[in-house]
Amino acid sequence: MSECSCPAEDISSRLLAWYRDAGRALPWRNTRDPYCIWLSEIMLQQTTVEAVIPYYERFLANFSSVAALAAAPLDSVLDLWAGLGYYSRARNLHKAARMVVEDFCGEFPADLAELQRLPGIGRSTAGAIRSIAFDLPGPILDGNVRRVLCRLHAVTTDPRASATEKQLWQRAESLTSVSRPHDYAQAIMDLGATLCTPRQPRCPLCPLRAHCQAFAQSLQGDIPVRHKKPPVPKRAQVVLLLEDQRGARLVRKRPYDGMLGGLWEFPAAPVEAGETTTAVISRLLATLGVCSAPEPVGVVKHVYSHFALTCTVFRCRVSLLPQVAKEEDRQWVPPTELAALALHGAHQKVLKLVTEKTEKDKM
Ligand code: SF4
Numbered sequence: 001m002s003e004c005s006c007p008a009e010d011i012s013s014r015l016l017a018w019y020r021d022a023g024r025a026l027p028w029r030n031t032r033d034p035y036c037i038w039l040s041e042i043m044l045q046q047t048t049v050e051a052v053i054p055y056y057e058r059f060l061a062n063f064s065s066v067a068a069l070a071a072a073p074l075d076s077v078l079d080l081w082a083g084l085g086y087y088s089r090a091r092n093l094h095k096a097a098r099m100v101v102e103d104f105c106g107e108f109p110a111d112l113a114e115l116q117r118l119p120g121i122g123r124s125t126a127g128a129i130r131s132i133a134f135d136l137p138g139p140i141l142d143g144n145v146r147r148v149l150c151r152l153h154a155v156t157t158d159p160r161a162s163a164t165e166k167q168l169w170q171r172a173e174s175l176t177s178v179s180r181p182h183d184y185a186q187a188i189m190d191l192g193a194t195l196c197t198p199r200q201p202r203c204p205l206c207p208l209r210a211h212c213q214a215f216a217q218s219l220q221g222d223i224p225v226r227h228k229k230p231p232v233p234k235r236a237q238v239v240l241l242l243e244d245q246r247g248a249r250l251v252r253k254r255p256y257d258g259m260l261g262g263l264w265e266f267p268a269a270p271v272e273a274g275e276t277t278t279a280v281i282s283r284l285l286a287t288l289g290v291c292s293a294p295e296p297v298g299v300v301k302h303v304y305s306h307f308a309l310t311c312t313v314f315r316c317r318v319s320l321l322p323q324v325a326k327e328e329d330r331q332w333v334p335p336t337e338l339a340a341l342a343l344h345g346a347h348q349k350v351l352k353l354v355t356e357k358t359e360k361d362k363m
Contacts, residue, residue, distance in 0.1 A: 011152070011211055012177045012184060018207035019187030024049075024194065027056055029186070034108035034133035035066045038096075041128050042089050042120055045142075049193070055084050067106055070097040075342070078262045082342035087260055092120030110134040123169075131176070131185035139172040140185055141165075144192025149175075150224040151196060154213035158227045233307045236271040238280040239350050241297070241315040242290065248332040250288075251341065255329075263344040266351075268311070277312050285316070292316045298353050302346035313350050 023029075026049065028040035039059060043052040059080055063069040069077070074094050081090035096118040100108055108129070109115055115126035123141070130138030141149075149171050150159050157164045177184035195202045203215050214223045242250040251264045269284045271277060281294055294314035302309045333341060338351060 008174045011208055012175055014207040014211075015187045015191060016177065016180060016183055019183055019190060022190070022194070023183075023186060024190055027053060032133055032135075032182075034129060035069075036060065037133040038108060038121075038129050039093070041125050041132075042093055043084065045089060045125070046086055047084060051084065055081070066097050066100050066108070069094065070101040074256070074262055078342040079340065082263075082340075083345070083348065085345055087263060087344070089120055091261065095119040096121065108133065110136055112138055127172075127176075128185055128189075131181040135180075135182040137176050137178050137181045138185070139169065139176045140188065141169055141172045142189065144189050144196075145172060147198065147224055148188060148192045148196045148208075151201070151214035151220055152208060152212050154217060154219060155223060156219075156225060159224045160227060232303065234310070235307050236310045236312070237268045238271060238277055238284055239266050239268045239311045239313045239347065240281065240284050240288070240290075240294065241266050241313065241350070241354050242288065243315060243317050244332060245319055246334065248334045249338060250330060251333050251338075251343070252330040254344070260344045262342070264341050265344055265347045268347075271312075281314055290316060290318055292318055297357050300346065300349040300353050302349060309346055311346055311350055313353060315354060 026040075028036050031037070040052065040056055043056055043059075059069075062076070062080060063072060072094075074091065077090050077094045078087065081087060084090075099118055100106060104114075110130055110133075112123075112126045112130055115121050115129055116123060121129070124139075124145075125142075127138030127140040128142070130136050131140065146159050146168060149155070149168050153171060155164060155168070159165065159168060175184075175188070191206070191208070195206050201220050203209055203212070203220060206212065206215075209215055212220075214220045244250075249266065251266060254260050254263050254265060256262045267284060267288055269280050269287075271280050285291070285294065294316045297313040297315050300311045300313065302311070343351060
């Protein structure tokens with residue numbers, strides 16, 4: 001990493017001057033309430049501002065304070081989170097709300113180490129909350145800031161490598177404004193989101209252009225260095241949409257302690273190596289005690305962070321309710337209520353596919 005040729009204060013003051021005129025107007029910027037700032041920061045992890053805004057507003061309409069969120073059942077939180085993805089964030093949100101109420105008397109801490117004790121809050125999110133909610137210096141190194149710093153200092157090593165990451169944190173700390181941490185945090189995040197974008201950064205408009213070593217060397221397109229991702233493992237499953245005479249569909253709730261815990265899904269079974277789809281659907285029908293012939297509907301694909309899933313979808317109409325629906329974690333849900341159910345992302349796609357097929361069949 002090459003040395004910075006200009007004082008951190010100059011970079012910081014240029015950034016703040018730019019932010020005064022060009023900063024984004026976002027719903028969570030009308031408040032200093034740590035609860036709202038925390039909520040927005042958790043929602044924004046790996047999610048775009050556009051996707052977050054309606055969820056943020058719905059959450060606040062339903063849970064107006066950290067105490068209200070802590071008092072709510074986890075299922076209500078998961079229902080409101082449905083569709084936003086990365087559901088461990090919702091579970092951690094709920095756990096953290098309970099910790100704030102129980103361990104911090106309902107007040108968010110301003111201390112970085114204490115903030116990081118709360119589930120779902122890492123070093124960068126703690127820095128963002130401390131800066132934005134409390135106006136106290138807290139370094140940030142989220143994806144946007146990492147990209148800006150890599151370009152500013154022409155970092156040509158993998159930014160995720162531990163030695164580079166350590167240096168980037170030092171850069172982040174030295175740039176963080178001591179006099180205006182609230183504005184600085186939002187300014188550097190906005191610069192990364194609006195000008196120093198992953199592709200085609202808008203350098204002619206950038207307030208840091210004069211100091212940017214990547215710009216000086218025409219390296220913006222090559223920095224940050226993209227590390228090669230290993231191929232994503234593939235998995236397959238058969239999904240069965242059982243429909244009763246009223247059009248209600250059978251769903252089951254996933255165990256709380258596993259992946260996508262607490263979310264709903266249609267009955268499904270994995271396709272193991274060497275198995276045919278026909279064998280798996282027969283096994284699934286037998287498990288559910290269903291004798292009717294399944295009708296193929298189509299295929300949906302869904303990519304998780306650590307594997308790619310292919311769902312082969314069948315539907316089956318049943319006149320008698322299979323006994324399995326009486327088990328605690330399963331229930332028949334009328335079509336009008338399915339949209340509001342916290343189905344996980346892959347099975348939301350399954351529902352969309354089946355709904356479209358049903359509409360097409362009617363035409
Ligand atoms: S000059 Fe370009 S590459 Fe450098 S920080 Fe600004 S937008 Fe990013």
